[in-house]
Each structure stands twice: as C-alpha cells, then as structure tokens.
Amino acid sequence: MSRLLLPLIALLLTSAVHAAETLTVYSGRNERLVGPLYKAFTAKTGIEVKVRYGETPQLVATLMEEGAKSPADVFVAQDAGALGALAKAQLLQPLPKAQVEKVDARFRSPEALWVGLSGRARVVAYNTAKVKPEQLPTGIQGFTEPAWKGRIGWAPTNGSFQAFVTALRLMKGDAAAKKWLEGVKANAPRTYKNNAAIVEALGRGEIDVGFVNHYYLYAAKKDQGEALPVANHFLAAGDPGTLVNVSGAAVLKSSKKAEAAQQLIAFLLDTQAQQHFAQETFEYPLVPGVAAASALPALSKVGSPDLDLSKLEDLKGTLRLLQETGVL
C-alpha cells in the first residue's frame, strides 16, 4: 500500500509546488528587516516570492480596494490591528489550527485568520542624561503628573500609539482613557510623526521621555552608535503601557495558492526566522524555545495585559476620543 501511496503523495506535492511556484507577498514590514527571510524561504523550498513592500495601513487600503481580484497571496503586517481590519472585511482565509497554535493564544487570531510572527512591546524611552531610571513612574498614569510638563514626546498619528490607546480603552474604559489623554495633553507633549522621530529627538535631548515601541532604540543605536543617551523603561506588569502588539501574517481569501502560502507562514514561524527577528530586529520571538535578544527582559516578565489583539482593529472609537480631546 505505502509503496503506491508515497510516490502518489510525492507527485501531488510536487505538482502543487509547480502550480504554486510564485507567491505574491504584500509586506508591510521593511525589506531590510524581512527581505532576507523571503529569500531564505525561496532557497529552501524553490518557491519564488514576489514582494510588494509598503506601509502597513496603505497596503491594507490597497487590499481592500483590490478585494477578490487581489494578486496577493500573503500579507505580512506590522501590527495586529491591520490584520484584524482585513479579517473583519472578510478578506482572509483560515490557517491550519496546528500552525497558529505554535504561538501563545494572546498573539494570534481566535478564528485562526492570522498569526503573530514577532512581538513588539510598548515602552517609555528616556534620555539617560536627563532622567534617572528611578524617577520614572511604574505606570502610564504617572505621566499625567505636572512634573512631566514639557518633557514628553508622543506620536498620536502613529498606528502603534493608537493601538496602545485602544488597549487602554478596552482595559479601563473610555472615560479613563479620555482622562489620561487630557492629563498628558495638559503637560504640553511634543507631537512627533512616528517612533523613529521620537527616539531621534530623545537622542538630541529635545525631550526627556517618549512613548514608543521597544526596538526603535536598538535600530537607533545601530545607526548612531552605542553611546546614544537613550534607554528603554518597561512599566509594571499588567499596565496598559506594556502592551505587546505583534507583527503577523495572513493568507488572503483571494489566493489560489493557499498551500504554498501556508508553507511561507510556517517558515516564518520556524526557528531560523524567529531567531532572525530576535537578533536582527530586536523583537520578541513568539514561538517557545527561541530566546529574545540578551538586552531585553524576557517576554514573560514584560507582563503585557491580557487582551484579544484582534480587537485593536476597533480604532474608530479611539480616533473619536483623540479628536474629542483635541489630541488630533
């Protein structure tokens, strides 16, 4: 029996590979960070990968316009909210359960529509020449104190900041979120375009603290040298300010190459890729057994609030709040 079956399976597999020789990936993650991984996948499987690089939200908008006619097979996003939005628009197809279950339930879609690839924690980055670590509050609430007047930088137009405010709303309610926004606003924070600009400003000493994702610091140090006077401060476990968002991947419903697409996602969850995230981008690997970069506290110690990240897609309420408070 098996003598017949095995060649047959092999034949089916090779024909499947032949039919799916080229995968089209829309990547909201940067070529410099993940490009080598797509290349390694091709080297390993022989499946060609064509990648359209772009900004995550703009690619989401593009996928929504393309709908059922999209040439994309796989979408790799910078945050869970983007994947949640595509799931809500019914543009994603479910992944095999066994595949998504490699990752902790907090970091994947409950319906297996997407899976997290790497973790990115919210932190408070600070200028080490102007602030001592012991002066920093243990929770985001502390930054509404008048002592921080004129010293804060934030990026309210940035997706990762809005995901954090959404988490704050989901955890503490709209009224508390509003109070926090108003409290920080009363401290006249400087508004930056994105996390990179905040870390750059911290390095120059323009501000003392800034709300950012943890890995921008390491990119900046690679860029400007280890002497850059900026460090990360992790807030107390369970605080909304420690939210761990994920970059993740999904297969488009319009894709006719689901099998090859799932192969790519399996590859991105494999040890080699997970180590790449840990070492090259200083993100948290999400598959157990792969260690984070040594400079980072363990993911289990970060104590990200327990939250369904798919719900971060609900940004309408967050934007309304940001508009009501005049932050936007």
Next chain:
Amino acid sequence: MPRRASWPLRAAGMAVAALALLPAVYLAVRAAEADAEAWALLFRARTLALLGSTLGLALAVTVCSAGLSLPLAWLTTRTDLPGRRVWTALLCLPLALPTFVSGYVLLAAFGTGGALEGPLARLGVPVPPVYGFPGALFALTLSTYPYFFLALRAGLLAQDPALLESARSLGFSPVRAFWRVTVPLLRPAFASGALLVGLYVLSDFGAVALVQYDAFSRIIYMQYEGAYDRSYAALLGLALVVVTVAVLVLEVWVRGRAGYHRSAKGASRRGAPVLLGRWRLPCLGLCGGVVALGVGLPVGILVYWAARGWGAGEGPVLGAAVNSVLASGLAAVLSVVAALPLALLGVRHPGRGALMLERSAYVGYALPPIVLALSLVFFGIHAVPFLYGTLVMLLLAYLVRFLPQAVGALRTALLQVSPHLAEAAATLGHTPPSVFARVTVPLMTPGWLAGAALVFLTAMKELPATLLLAPIGFETLATRVWSATAEGRFAQAAPSALVLMAVSALGVGLLLSQEEGARPG
C-alpha cells in the same frame, strides 16, 4: 471670437481630463458609502479650523515662494550673473528632495540639540524656528519655491525683449520698466506657480507632520493610517476637491483675459543681458544663500548621517537609479504630451468648455498622494486588470499626479506665442500640423523644458504611487530612502538620498541646457 477647436484636439483634451478626474470619481464612489456619523464628523468645527489653518499656510507659502523666486528667476535669465546654468540646476533641486527627508533634515539641523543649533547659538545667530507655523512656512517655502522659479524663468525667457526696450526708450527707468512691463507680463507664470505651490501645500503631509503643524491632510492620512475607514477619508478628500475647485475659479477670475503675446512684426530675439556690476556679489550671495539652505543643508546632514553610521552604509544603488530615471523620464515626456491638448484648448480656444477641461487637470492635485494612488488601484484592478502591476500603471499614476505641473508650464509658454505667426505660416502654404510642428512647438521651448523638468524632479521623489503601483520588485531611489528611514536607519538612507539628488541635478541640468540652444532667433 476664438475659433472652435478641431475634433481630434477636443477628443484628446477630453480623454486626458477624464483621466485626471479619476481620483474625484473614486472619492465620490467611496464617499457614497459614508454613514451619518462620518458626515457629522465632516462638519464639526475642528474640520473647518484645520481647513482654515491649512489655507492660511498655503497662502503664506505661496507669497513667500513667489517673492523668493522672482529675483532668482530674473538673475538667472536676464543678467550676466556668473554660472547661471549651474545656479539654475541647483536652485531646482529642492523639488527632488522627498519632504519626509527635508523634515528630518530641518529637525536634525535646527531642532533642539541639532547639528547647527549649538554652533549658531555660539555665534549669536538666531536659530530658525522649526516647529509650528513658522517651521512649516520655512520648510515648505524652501521645498516649493522651485515651482515658481521654473515657471517664472520660462515666462521671462519667452518674453519679447522689444517690449522692455520700448519702455526704456519712452524714458522708463530700468526699475520702473521692470515693474511696469516685465512683471505684469509674468502674470500667467505667477498664476501657474501659485496654483502649483498653493495646492501642493494642501496635499502635503510629510513636512507638515514632522514640524508638528496641524494640517488638513493629516486627518485624511489618519483615516487610512489608523482607522482603515475609507468612506470618512473620502468625505474629507471631497472637501479638499471642493476647496481646489474654489481656488481654480478664483484664479481664473483674478487672471482675467489679457493677451500676453507680442503683436509687433518681425521675429523675437534675445535681449542684451543686464550687467550687474557692483551688484554681482550681493546677487551671488542671494543665490548662494538659497542654495545653501535648500541643497547644501540637506546634503550636509545626509553626509553627516552617512558618516555617523559609517559601515552601516548601502550597497550599489545603480539599479534603483536606472529605474528612477526611466520612470521619471517617461513620466516627464508623457506629461508634457498629455498636457498639450489641455493647454492648447485653454489658450487658443478659450470658452467655458475648454476652460473646464484645462482646469480639470488640477482637481486631484491638492489631494494627499495616497488618495490618488488608491484611486488608481481602484481603477486599475477593475477597469484595466491586464495593466495592473505593470510599469504602464505607474506611469498613469504619475501622469494624473503631475499633469498640472506640465499644463501650467505649457500654458504660460503658449500665451506668449502669437497665433499670428501660425496664421502667417499657414498663408505660406503650410498645413496646420506642419505649422504646429514647425512654428508653435519650437516657440514653446521654454515651456516644454520647464514642464518636463518639474515633472522629472517631482517624479524622482514620488512615493505612495510608486510603492503601490510599480511592478513588484521595481525599486527606485525614493523607495530605498523610504525603506531605510522607516525604521529610523538614517545612515542607511543617506547614500540613496545623495544619489537621488545627484541624478536629479544631472537630469535637470541636461534638460535646461537645451534652453539657450533651442531658442529661436
């Protein structure tokens, strides 16, 4: 009475206008899905306040750009200023610098703890303000004045020096003649520059966001960035379209119907250059100052970034440079060709219909570029799927985006070409196409070159459409710069950005070197 345009001309004009109106159609489709809440958001006081502050900025930038460009354009076309061609190419260059880079550059130079803040303070020189309204005005004026500069240059080059000489012979002083003859004749050039600068400010997001100025485009961008809400974004976009149409109507009303071409007999020729004499040094100082701020500063900061992260640098950028030049060059040619029917209709056959066709080119121009890119995604995937993902699609996007730059330049040039010359050629037995090719086209040379230069420079730095619509794997210098700055790796961005500026300078230098030789007479 203007003669009725021939049908091929009208058909071509309508086809181009239809293409230019795609973004507006797309917005209307998406806005139709908007719910009551979105409409309520649109009409809240904050939307109006943002629109007001953005219009104020657009006006201020337009005035400052015009004021800066007039002397520069005059110096590089009418005087014996040494190195006029080099100055011209350098003065155009800020257009090629992506605004997200110029924003970073400004902050890195003049922000708190920036590279120049300390040294300037020690010298007692006031540091230019980088945040809020003054910062936005400073950054945008520096990055948009070339729109005026190129338009005014083309206007000055096409002007008949005999008019100025007549004024001088009537006893006008040089200064008085300049204000009474030269400047009024530049009205179409001012109008075209003002439209490009003013509407550009409405659409800008990169620079405004970095200098922390609250602008209208920001709330549109936000809807895509965070909320994935296309219908509310579309409503806001339509609001910008309405503002644009109002500006266009206002501009037609202001510019009136005056004729600008010479009506005297004989051929136009080049006037003798004004000798600067002891003014030479201050004039060189002005050009040098503007180039230092608009080009020297970014190049300096880019070199500083590259040096700071030495070794993190980049591999060869040749492929990306070739792609950039290819796409931008084709876009430049395509844009001036497509703009021609609109300019011809608007200038030679003025009337309500022609005017509307010509103006339609500008309708999408004030929209944030991401909206324009998405409208072409929408159009491409549904109407011409076989073109989707090809270079043709990208060129169409560039065409829609940059058409107004070409229309403005051609319009300015055409207004100064007398239709009588064409009529004279026709009486000599030439057919209309032959007249057009042998008389009108050569006389429009300054317009062709200025339009092509504008499109080439702005296409070199274009980002949203390039990312979403280029063939997969088609890397340009601008996408390389973007991909490096996105994660804060400025050292990696610097080499590509420097190559981008160098290639742009070469391209524009090459284009504008045709000016003198091609000039008739």
